[in-house]
Amino acid sequence: MIFKTLVLFALLNLSSLALASIKVVTTTTNAKALVEEIAGDLVSVDSLTKGSQDPHFVEAKPSFMMKVAKCDLLVSIGLDLEIGWLPSILRGARNAKVMQGQPGSLILGEKVKPLDIPHGGVSRDQGDVHPDGNPHFMLDPVRAGELGVELGKRLSELDSTNSSQYQKRAKLFHEKMLSLSESLKKKIASSGIKEIVTHHKTLTYFLNRMDIQSIATIEPKPGVPPSASHILGLIKLTKSKATKLILIENYFEMTPALRVQKEVPGLKVQSVPVSVGGESNVNSLAQLYEAIAKSFN
Amino acid sequence: MRIFVLSLVSIFLGCGSSNNGSDGDDSTFSFGNKNYVVIEQTTLNTSETEVDGTGSFIAKDALAAVASGNHFHIVGTLKESSTLTLNANTTDSNTAGLQLNFQNAATVLKVSMEFGGNSVDLTDKFAGKDAASVSYHIDIHNDETPAHVLIWDGSVTEFSEENALFNSEDGPAAPGNGSGSFWGVTLTDSKLTKLVVGEPEFEEE
């Protein structure tokens, strides 16, 4: 009996060794959701941030260093989104495999054509400007689908055994996102809303894909809280344009937007998740895009 | 019998007379409203206003710490060949301190710093000073390595590196750092009339 138990124990351990999956760590829950779409159970994946967190301002916790120290692939957004904290985590992790330029580092921002690239000189008097472009591209379903293909290629390099599965899943995900993008575009068009106001420029890629224009932001400059005069300016603008909707990313304060709403008849203010996990019913990228689109109706 | 009793009375009277202001203990005395402990009593005469003779003593109250900076104001007189030594940051047995020696060498006031058997001559910094008189303000920053020593004339009231007679940072450097948190004086046939300790008068920026 003991012998059989020992044999069973040995077999189980051997099998688990054979099935040992690569460890993936992502900087955001959106990137984690992308990995889950492409890799499913073939990898273990963890996100350093939560869906309710503003990824610009994250504490470089030593526990993050431990996760990155043990991972095989680090998927980050780039375009300076994580510049305030990720370098510190990489230094503390001391994992050469995932340093920039290595196969274990996938910076999604290097694989997209970004929007909102500032022209002319860039300086901090313009607020927290991302000089290489807007990093919130994961909110565009089409770009997300394309990045899924890139992710599939990288996973195939690191784990050739499962290469065909990654490629297959990436292709399916890409097609799904193309289809979803079209259906959401129609749904939003049916609302009649063409222009909105947001708090930050987080939704730029989503709005661009859905042919919606953002006419202003609650922040006068990125990362700068609105002053009273800026609020007054927004009231004037939204009144003149008969704006119907303000979307506030759900990790920002609603108060300034509500102040504007108070003065503008017919203006709706809606909090929206911008990350997977940012609300209880948003557990995938598809659900995230649907939740944002729903706020137009 | 009468002679015996008178002798006994003389002995009693002779024992208690030399220390004014003391608490009755031969090893401690009061001078300038501070208490001191005698380490070497050769021919030391003490009172509230002066201490003279030969011997050494340390202040009862220790300095803040071994690695601390302190200011001393020392005033006294020297007969020919006599010396007056300030022992800074010394142990409670008055050893291993940084010593500043003032000696009356006839027409010249000889001044030196000493620690651990090493002596540094400072006489040329005191050229023209009265060999029979000691009146100086002294900063000893024992929290620097080696100790940072500055000496000003006793008449100075505003203290700076510029008006110091001697600054060890300009050379020569102090021969080391005192090893204790006590301080005191050693007299060799000299007289001390003022002794004050306090916070350093010179602060590094």
Next chain:
Amino acid sequence: MGLCLSVGFFFSAHQVQAQDRTGMKTSVAVDLVGEFAGNPDSEAVDQFVPRSIDLMFYAPIDHLFDGTLSVAAHQEDGAALVELHESYVGSDKLIPGLKFRLGQFFLGIGRLNRFHQHEWPFISTPIVQSRFFDDEGLIDSGLEVSYLLPLPFYLDLTLGATNGFVYGHAHDAGEKPKAPTHYLHLLSFLEFDAIDFQPGLSMLNRNAADGSKMKLVGMDLTGKIRSGKVLRFLWQSEVWQRSFTPLDGKEEISTGAYAFPQYGFDSGAEFGIRFDYLTVNTKKDATGSKVGNSETAIVPTLGYRPSEFSTWRMAYRIEKIESDDTDTIDNQVLEFQATYILGAHPAHDF
């Protein structure tokens, strides 16, 4: 007050790549400080000056090694003095979990000593830091190795050995010690739902050229609650005990500590109070009687951070030096500080 100017320029990654394709980054941090008398016996210098300007360069040297250079300008005795603060080569790419640096650097012990002074959450140096280390922190040259231990929880072990010719701010080259200064720092991390803590344990030994021996043992604790951009709550504290034995003297044991709780408001304002304490445990008078003594300070501090690149602070420092054998010394100082960073500053550690 020592005035240090360290000037560093740190541009964004994009601008650096546009200007210098080797990946070199530069950074400037300026620390302006003023102190004014708060009571008649105050030791304040009654002036507002640039205390420090830090210039820092950082770049990968090649695929294996990184280099750092930090130069500080100080004002000493009315003249600008430029000195080298840090200059080291290191790597975190050679052995998994291990990083090292070789050169001149701030020793990796305690909490405050691991950060540049302009990054401290308060204006003045705590009494224990000033007494046991140096106002700015302890710098020396040597080798420091840190290893993230392969455990299921975070435990980082740092070991270092440095020349030890000097200790703290020195005006000469010092002397070869009996043994290199050597130290150890253990750092862990405790994560809870609302708050995170980073406790540390440090030890340092020094056998100086003059035969004196010093041993430092300390614990540090940092706790944070962050709400997005706002550091809602900060706790920072260190406790140290020093044993110092001069060559022919007796062992002197001192204990010191500081604690700084701080609350952050949404507007960017912060309010904290620092408590300082130091005592010489072994202080006795010449008759051998124990002498009670303490140096304490209470420093309420109000700050404002419009962004991560500038800080404005005002504080009122109330210091008392008390001893059984002396009159109490009471020193009160009104302090002001403005720090700013030109270009982007390297990412901050926890």
